[in-house]
Amino acid sequence: xxxxxxxxxxxxxxxxxxxxxxxxxxxxxxxxxxxxxxxxxxxxxxxxxxxxxxxxxxxxxxxxxxxxxxxxxxxxxxxxxxxxxxxxxxxxxxxxxxxxxxxxxxxxxxxxxxxxxxxxxxxxxxxxxxxxxxxxxxxxxxxxxxxxxxxxxxxxxxxxxxxxxxxxxxxxxxxxxxxxxxxxxxxxxxxxxxxxxxxxxxxxxxxxxxxxxxxxxxxxxxxxxxxxxxxxxxxxxxxxxxxxxxxxxxxxxxxxxxxxxxxxxxxxxxxxxxxxxxxxxxxxxxxxxxxxxxxxxxxxxxxxxxxxxxxxxxxxxxxxxxxxxxxxxxxxxxxxxxxxxxxxxxxxxxxxxxxxxxxxxxxxxxxxxxxxxxxxxxxxxxxxxxxxxxxxxxxxxxxxxxxxxxxxxxxxxxxxxxxxxxxxxxxxxxxxxxxxxxxxxxxxxxxxxxxxxxxxxxxxxxxxxxxxxxxxxxxxxxxxxxxxxxxxxxxxxxxxxxxxxxxxxxxxxxxxxxxxxxxxxxxxxxxxxxxxxxxxxxxxxxxxxxxxxxxxxxxxxxxxxxxxxxxxxxxxxxxxxxxxxxxxxxxxxxxxxxxxxxxxxxxxxxxxxxxxxxxxxxxxxxxxxxxxxxxxxxxxxxxxxxxxxxxxxxxxxxxxxxxxxxxxxxxxxxxxxxxxxxxxxxxxxxx
Numbered sequence: 022x023x024x025x026x027x028x029x030x031x032x033x034x035x036x037x038x039x040x041x042x043x044x045x046x047x048x049x050x051x052x053x054x055x056x057x058x059x060x061x062x063x064x065x066x067x068x069x070x071x072x073x074x075x076x077x078x079x080x081x082x083x084x085x086x087x088x089x090x091x092x093x094x095x096x097x098x099x100x101x102x103x104x105x106x107x108x109x110x111x112x113x114x115x116x117x118x119x120x121x122x123x124x125x126x127x128x129x130x131x132x133x134x135x136x137x138x139x140x141x142x143x144x145x146x147x148x149x150x151x152x153x154x155x156x157x158x159x160x161x162x163x164x165x166x167x168x169x170x171x172x173x174x175x176x177x178x179x180x181x182x183x184x185x186x187x188x189x190x191x192x193x194x195x196x197x198x199x200x201x202x203x204x205x206x207x208x209x210x211x212x213x214x215x216x217x218x219x220x221x222x223x224x225x226x227x228x229x230x231x232x233x234x235x236x237x238x239x240x241x242x243x244x245x246x247x248x249x250x251x252x253x254x255x256x257x258x259x260x261x262x263x264x265x266x267x268x269x270x271x272x273x274x275x276x277x278x279x280x281x282x283x284x285x286x287x288x289x290x291x292x293x294x295x296x297x298x299x300x301x302x303x304x305x306x307x308x309x310x311x312x313x314x315x316x317x318x319x320x321x322x323x324x325x326x327x328x329x330x331x332x333x334x335x336x337x338x339x340x341x342x343x344x345x346x347x348x349x350x351x352x353x354x355x356x357x358x359x360x361x362x363x364x365x366x367x368x369x370x371x372x373x374x375x376x377x378x379x380x381x382x383x384x385x386x387x388x389x390x391x392x393x394x395x396x397x398x399x400x401x402x403x404x405x406x407x408x409x410x411x412x413x414x415x416x417x418x419x420x421x422x423x424x425x426x427x428x429x430x431x432x433x434x435x436x437x438x439x440x441x442x443x444x445x446x447x448x449x450x451x452x453x454x455x456x457x458x459x460x461x462x463x464x465x466x467x468x469x470x471x472x473x474x475x476x477x478x479x480x481x482x483x484x485x486x487x488x489x490x491x492x493x494x495x496x497x498x499x500x501x502x503x504x505x506x507x508x509x510x511x512x513x514x515x516x517x518x519x520x521x522x523x524x525x526x527x528x529x530x531x532x533x534x535x536x537x538x539x540x541x542x543x544x545x546x547x548x549x550x551x552x553x554x555x556x557x558x559x560x561x562x563x564x565x566x567x568x569x570x571x572x573x574x575x576x577x578x579x580x581x582x583x584x585x586x587x588x589x590x591x592x593x594x595x596x597x598x599x600x601x602x603x604x605x606x607x608x609x610x611x612x613x614x615x616x617x618x619x620x621x622x623x624x625x626x627x628x629x630x631x632x633x634x635x636x637x638x639x640x641x642x643x644x645x646x647x648x649x650x651x652x653x654x655x656x657x658x659x660x661x662x663x664x665x666x667x668x669x670x671x672x673x674x675x676x677x678x679x680x681x682x683x684x685x686x687x688x689x690x691x692x693x694x695x696x697x698x699x700x701x702x703x704x705x706x707x708x
Contacts (some may be wrong), residue, residue, distance in 0.1 A: 072126060077159040111439075115439065126246060134273070141300045157192065168189070193214055216293075217260075219253055226249045226318060405478065409479045414685050428441070429597045565618045573614060630698070636687065
């Protein structure tokens with residue numbers, strides 16, 4: 022504390038040493054836990070200034086379907102304006118609109134009438150359907166999402182409490198049996214109520230501190246205040262009024278069910294029932310309460326981003342490290358005992374005459390990886406496609422590293438909505454040059470003569486398959502009028518990024534790759550392929566990949582559970598430090614698994630390692646998809662499990678994600694095997 026770490030590193034000669042550099046880098050990462058760039062500039066509101074509440078989407082933990090706010094017949098402002106959104110928000114379906122709610126800085130108001138609406142039975146039935154599926158309404162104010170706050174006590178220490186958030190507020194709910202019998206005897210047992218009254222609690226923090234010669238109140242009034250919290254408590258109230266309802270008096274219509282300021286209490290009331298048979302009238306109202314908070318503007322997101330289960334993540338890290346150490350021990354055994362002994366037999370220059378004679382007699386009866394040196398670099402079937410996936414895997418790997426790096430450093434804060442999806446897309450598009458380069462280098466290796474075809478395939482195979490799935494899901498969403506559907510204009514933007522940015526970069530990278538001399542191989546390929554002996558059952562195509570993928574999935578499944586749960590429950594996932602560690606462990610794990618499986622195949626004189634190495638590394642994607650299916654079936658509401666739109670959105674996007682995982686970690690396994698094979702055959706004196 023009190024010193025500049027960068028100056029200390031610059032002045033230290035040890036900073037040039039890799040070990041110290043790595044130690045310092047890890048230490049710096051550890052300091053970034055509470056640091057993030059909010060992505061928006063702070064704005065101070067003066068007393069009495071209007072603040073704009075924006076409405077967004079309706080989401081549920083029972084189904085992946087989300088709907089636009091105004092797809093239900095809520096109260097509308099005079100003119101609904103669609104607010105600007107970035108590419109990430111458009112892809113996620115997070116549309117924001119202006120609303121009829123009116124609030125002013127530090128002005129408490131109670132029982133303001135939003136509107137009175139008469140609903141048909143069909144409209145009431147629609148409200149009931151959304152209440153049954155436990156849909157919640159999302160809003161935001163000054164980029165802060167609205168939330169219901171709940172305080173919980175620890176079991177081991179009841180005096181210690183923690184405040185947890187639940188994004189949005191419930192549209193409605195099931196009428197409790199006791200309330201149904203006492204307050205509304207004629208209500209059926211399966212009645213649902215509509216939350217038609219909202220009590221907003223807005224927290225603010227003064228933007229100014231007291232200066233000399235002026236009072237604190239004067240400073241606050243001049244500088245304004247920051248909004249640091251946006252909370253809500255929903256109520257269901259069947260409002261009543263005396264005489265005729267005065268439409269022209271909105272929003273200050275006097276309701277007999279409300280006690281006017283200063284307390285804004287409610288008279289004894291019955292809930293607003295949803296009547297899907299007769300329809301009915303609903304009066305929508307709201308309160309606005311302002312409360313000064315000690316939370317500063319820079320810390321207003323802490324309640325959303327706090328970690329309450331970090332011990333589980335550390336357990337996941339330890340579990341992954343145990344698997345990694347186990348695999349590293351196997352690889353070390355191969356390198357230290359088997360390969361060293363085998364290589365020594367071939368490097369006869371270092372042996373005595375007696376040792377050379379003994380090695381020569383052993384070689385006559387020897388079988389294993391040494392005997393396939395003339396075929397180990399023989400181009401595989403569909404070699405061009407393998408080179409294409411190698412290039413795309415390099416593109417995805419660089420994209421993932423850059424995105425995680427920005428996230429760990431705090432540049433992808435949830436305050437900057439849609440930034441994560443936007444970064445993933447832009448980094449993928451901009452990394453077209455590495456994809457073209459790597460693809461071109463391996464196209465030379467597999468003797469692909471048509472350079473244009475190989476480069477074009479690199480540009481369209483992975484994005485094309487993903488876009489077809491994406492477009493199919495959106496066709497279904499458009500037909501169902503879901504807000505999950507991406508606007509047509511956004512699809513045009515994606516096409517422009519694909520063909521206007523990614524495609525030229527891939528061709529540029531391929532141009533550089535094809536200009537280079539082919540990769541130097543330690544062994545020449547024999548003109549006649551060697552016959553592969555019959556393989557044991559556990560070395561067939563499927564079984565090694567099944568075992569390898571299971572080990573890899575074991576290293577990552579805990580973090581995947583948290584990610585899927587955060588998405589399903591519409592909570593913020595911000596533990597990118599843990600995710601970065603798990604990603605690094607997974608990269609090494611997949612590389613070592615592919616390396617071990619590759620060596621087992623070579624020992625069995627099977628030189629068809631090319632596609633098997635990619636399958637061994639990428640097979641984790643099949644386990645991820647299977648776990649995604651289990652997660653969906655265990656979380657989704659029975660009415661939504663077999664709904665076409667719900668299933669297509671979830672499984673379609675899950676398929677795109679797992680396809681990317683297969684290509685990325687398949688590339689990891691393939692590259693580790695390629696480097697390993699070049700190394701061991703380059704150390705053998707064969708020619």
